[in-house]
Amino acid sequence: MNYRQIETFYWAARLGSFAQAAARLNATQSAISMRIQELEARIGVQLFDRSQRTARLTPQGTLLMSHAEEILLASDRFLHAAAEKEEIVGYVRLGVAEIVALTWLPRLIRFVRENYPRLQLEIEVSLSHLIEEKLYAGTLDVAFAACEMSPSRFVSTPIETIQFAWMCSPDLAAVPEVLTPKRLSELPVFATSREWQFRGSTLTWLTTNDVHFRNVTICNTFRTAASLAIAGLGLAYLPEQLYRAEIETGRLRRLRSDPEPSPLQIYAIRPLNAAAPTHLLLEKAAETILAEPVVGANAVADK
Template sequence: MTLKQLEAFYWAAKLGSFSVAAARLHVTQSSLSKRIAELEDDLGKALFDRTGQRSVITDAGERLLEHAAQILDIESRIRSDLDMASALRGSCRFGISELVASTWFPSLVARVRELHPNLVLEPQVDLTLNLERKLERGELDFAIIPGPCASPNLSQEKVGELAYKWMAAPQRLAGGTVLTPRHFSEHPVIMLSAEAGLTQAFEKWAAEQKLEIPRALVCNSLSALIAMVMAGVGISLFPQSYVEPFVRAGKLAELTSTPAPHNLSYYFQWRTGDTRAVVRSLKAITMDEADFSVSSPLWPEAGKARKQGPGARRK
């Protein structure tokens, strides 16, 4: 019995798929199957029933699963205790929203490289629901996305909260304009696609106001959405601190609505029961580095001093 065999069995059982487990461990499916077969030969027990279209864990496999989890956790703790600088190895595949990617994500990467130089980061930038599905399927170690998530398969911890404001180009609507149902019928509302956490929050807000949006446009990129609004195509909801440089530059105008849009909270989400050191460590680093008040380094207005806001980095 080896750690690699137990690791192959554990992830195949937890993820319910040999192919997904192999991808997570960066081995071929045949290599993963061989390790599990060798473990079954060593124990003299079948750990998976392979008679159907999908392999199903057996009673013996269920009994082994908890032991395997404990052994793998001990191995991770041993590495952490003996050598903090290189405790985490291998790869970490995780999901982030575009907003995270364009604000404080570089500082997270720098911190991880400092503390865990042997850990390879594999971020995936996508919309909220897409990342939640991948996380539930076990294709990701964790995700930093808007929430909260209602799935019992996922655990979460709040990272920060952002205030949102309606915005338009000044040539379309003047700053301070109080939006009415007439405005929403006369001006196209541009939103992210339905998989985005912001869109879900917007739809909830609109439903509470019994507001119909007859001229909605859909975009799957926050950067492209901002560019479209600045070009005068329509109005949209943006995180206030994130687009503040464009407001100061006169490229966007803040609008008012009653009631105000809902704030949007961001969460560090992981699979319930996943106690691996890589998840614990990256969660702790995330909570320390998260700072949504940072401007995108791609913007010419970026780099100016900004006041710390909700979710700012904690020293």
């Protein structure tokens, strides 16, 4: 559950239409529907009566509407309080997963420079299990990664979900169209980590389906894994939003899995007892830029 989903719920309910909410938030109607579905799945409550032509709230949705409004107002108050840019001074050691570095990290850095010029970031791009270790060791202050940290020591706020899929070269004829865990275990794989070092839904999928790679090459970056997959040397587990062009042009083939893996959840992670306002500020900055539409050559589809 994240700010963007709550904001979408609020405006869809207030305007009485998913289409009008899409126009208000500068998003597609399908993106609005997906955000609502993700929020309903996360909280286990149906917010809208789907039998109506308008975006009509269920009784549970009506009860939650006031809470959504409080969250939006609190966010506005936070941004207003942070308007005095020169008061935000600090140095933050920030860990980010590769998927973050390759997608919205440049926008985060631009946002920080424009709004908090006296906030200095030391950024380390690494695998989630290594970021996890450094958070526990105290050598990182904040992180954006798939780590699932102990709630007794850290605050982990979900900020983004990312769909991954197994991919390979179309020329790799031995790979079936539907990939089962047993078949996957037998095929050559390029992975960014060993099985036990994955985190989140990826580790859950591998563990639940008892996947043990027999022919795996560890190459620790998506770019390397993707290039080796494109060369026809094996399979790679890649974020769909980064490799849509390769799929559309036929350089990569997206494989269907049975069962399909769940999207990977990215968290904003900070120590529970961290007193520095810069830690919370970075979390809110990430939520702000993820709620904004992406335009230009590097834009990826809104989820």
